[in-house]
Amino acid sequence: MTLIGWIQIILYCAIIVALTKPLGWYMTRVFNGERTFLSPVLRPIEAGIYWISGVDEKREQHWLTYTVAMLLFHVGGFLIIYGVMRLQAVLPFNPAGQGAVAEDLSFNTAISFITNTNWQNYGGESTVSYLVQMVGLTHQNFLSAATGIALAVALIRGFSRASVRTVGNFWVDVTRSTLYVLLPICVLYALFLVSQGMPQTLGDYVEATTLEGAKQTIAVGPVASQVAIKMLGTNGGGFFNANAAHPFENPTALSNFVQMLSIFAIGAALTNVFGRMVGNQRQGWAILSVMGVLFVAGVGITYWAEASGTSTLHALSLTGGNMEGKEVRFGIVASSLFAVITTAASCGAVNAMHDSFTALGGMIPLINMQLGEIIIGGVGAGLYGMLLFVVLAIFVAGLMVGRTPEYVGKKIEAREVKMAMLAILVLPLMYLGWTAVGVVYPAAVASMANAGPHGFTEVLYAFTSATGNNGSAFAGLTGNTFFYNLTLASAMFVGRFFMIVPAMAIAGSLAAKKSIPPSAGTFPTTGGLFVGLVVGVILIIGGLTFFPALALGPIVEQLAMNAGQVF
């Protein structure tokens, strides 16, 4: 570890904190339907969209209607992606002449993109056409992100409103997220990325003759427009197979730094939106502090582990850390930081190959996802995931002092706690259950690339990433098989929607409750004690759930490595 490495990490954290308040202020105005500086341009477009689609923006929805609208929207999104992938061979914008994508792979990819997972069983430049990249993938990058933001805002309204039956209008929230938040940032961001060297063209792949006379086919495409929303919407599905490690998908140290900022920007700002909407910004800062504590601890461990290297490297007197699967322009620190950010948020873009990380360095990304991606988290998803843990923590605190627990003026009762537990428990059921199948079913075992405990970790990582809607991978695992295409799709589907529906039920139930003013017996939820309590609850619930699985994978691998064993 170096001083300059730590300065980069501190600078990153400082900029995220600085962005939280202004972006939170802007987004609060957007979702309260107030005027913003973009309204003169965007308001007519917005009104036109409502008119043509028959949306009455004044009419609010019950939580159940809101949820059904969201689900209907996703059915359509699924059909579009599946359709263009199956038909890409006969559709335009296919200069590389890619053939139809197989049924199981199209199914997996469609589920992957509507759930904001963006798991890549497809190969990017080697599998899909420009049309699929734009109409199938870029568009769903926007919409799954907009959906996440909308759901988070609906849950926030559950806390901030009192004695009402509605939580907002899904169509309005999704349109405003797209038009006012995601699209304007992406336009500027994509141009910045091109200025750093990222291609944005519909032209053919380039045929080059290298200095030594060999032929090199260089894949290009409309990369920047997709990468902008891929990072900002914490989607993470790459244009290229190597994702943000590909020099075209992340050309410079600056593009890398800005990409890292864009992963966290909206998720962090949503904590401020929460604070503003419930009438006390300190409530938002308290939640951001919980996230910050867990984040910095993770960065420290991964950076230390990667900078320390492996026994194999030490045996050959190779110093400078574990550079296998990392790019020179990012080095150890920017690769480690990126890995922790991308898994803390549910982004899943990678600028280094996690499969080649050291055992402990690769364990932190795994833990981040297993905790439910609540450290900033996916846009929207991170906040509602974290609020579920807050509900539990408040419940635990209430048990300790023997009072009905309250949070931001709402009583937390049996229904909320049951729903929170349902959402939290369904995740380990998916990733532990499928991993158990994956390590004994012969067709699945054949997909492992590495032997020994590392092979187990590959399988555990895949199902954890799918369930958490992350999308990063220990990419040695051959995921494009019938078994993995279907099982990973089921993990992604359950991980997304079995968390959303209980969260929305909580939103509806809270919105209907009266607001009660704080009294002397109210547990304060803006201080260090609250932050410590939530961190503790997260680590205890998480630790009890997945520690045994980690012991079989990264932990035993680290011990084997220290003993100089290879597999």
Add this chain to the structure above:
Amino acid sequence: MFREIRPAIVLLLVLTAITGVAYPLAMTGIAGALFPAKAQGSLIEKDGKVVGSALIGQEFKEDKYFHGRPSATVAPDPNDSTKTVSAPYNAANSGGSNLGPTSKALADRLKEDVDKLRSENPNAAVPVDLVTTSASGLDPDISPEAAEFQVPRVAKARNMPQDAVKQIVAANVQGRLFGLLGEPRVNVLALNLALDRAAAR
């Protein structure tokens, strides 16, 4: 509930048109006008022919050129489409080795490469980036130490004094941005082009 069906279809189509068609096409137009060379992929031409991209690494094997990092990219096996064969710096199928820290295959490969480099230049420590594969398999850069390490071989193959080669290397080192972000590095293709130019003079 039924009145949600119309927005579900129409709004989806409208937003798809905006974000999936209008947005990428508009960005392609604007980027092409503002940054034409970069939007096309930063291609480098020599004598009217494209020799590569400034951002994409390419394979160098000859002694007179600086070599990039090992690349783990593959291509479909021409004899059996279900298998793949090694194809270093395949810029149409990026990817890493994905070998883990306790992989025997990785340990064997590292040992072989380190032994080879030590016999080539026994006087310097082998830089780690020169024997490890990159994440993309297309890393255009090596560390300044990795370039330094290869100077004796390149100088000998070109009959140039080592100091002259070292000067060209030094001129091609890119530092950290603002002295802070990223890592110092040398673009291998740019360095080799500079060497060829120097030799032509």
